[in-house]
Amino acid sequence: MRLSLDSRRDGSQLVGGRGRRAPVTEAPAPERDHVVAASETVTLVLGEDSPLRESAADVKDLVRLLRGHVAQLGARTAPGIPALPRAQQLCSDSIPGDYVPSRAYLVRLAEATEELTAYVERGGPEPISVEGGRRWRRPTVNVLRGAVFALALACLVFAASVPRA
Numbered sequence: 001m002r003l004s005l006d007s008r009r010d011g012s013q014l015v016g017g018r019g020r021r022a023p024v025t026e027a028p029a030p031e032r033d034h035v036v037a038a039s040e041t042v043t044l045v046l047g048e049d050s051p052l053r054e055s056a057a058d059v060k061d062l063v064r065l066l067r068g069h070v071a072q073l074g075a076r077t078a079p080g081i082p083a084l085p086r087a088q089q090l091c092s093d094s095i096p097g098d099y100v101p102s103r104a105y106l107v108r109l110a111e112a113t114e115e116l117t118a119y120v121e122r123g124g125p126e127p128i129s130v131e132g133g134r135r136w137r138r139p140t141v142n143v144l145r146g147a148v149f150a151l152a153l154a155c156l157v158f159a160a161s162v163p164r165a
Contacts, residue, residue, distance in 0.1 A: 045110035
């Protein structure tokens with residue numbers, strides 16, 4: 001027995017014109033982490049196997065991306081760190097027109113972005129407190145799984161070594 005789909009058409013959501021429907025399974029894409037995106041862009045510039053950019057358009061695109069990352073990361077940093085004014089100063093400078101100076105500018109901007117990324121990863125938006133002592137990193141899921149496995153194995157070995165009555 002087949003059910004008619006006509007009764008469900010009244011509740012459908014039309015996107016554009018007649019007959020165009022929004023896919024049901026389409027979910028909004030989660031926002032990418034700014035630190036990860038900045039790290040990927042920095043790796044494009046400073047990575048060991050990254051090629052030297054040949055065209056000026058490539059350099060302009062990478063500079064535009066790095067400037068965006070500096071703006072996003074700058075909003076997450078405390079105003080007192082020295083890496084932030086340096087990165088903002090580099091962002092406000094114009095891209096040199098010559099081949100070598102433009103590539104050197106790109107590398108300096110990538111290094112400044114890398115410093116900001118390291119700060120945000122390390123301390124987040126709040127300033128890092130010196131008197132608080134050492135901050136412990138959260139263990140990853142695999143480390144927790146390994147610890148549970150080791151504990152279970154130790155319990156099994158202990159249970160096997162107990163003499164039976």
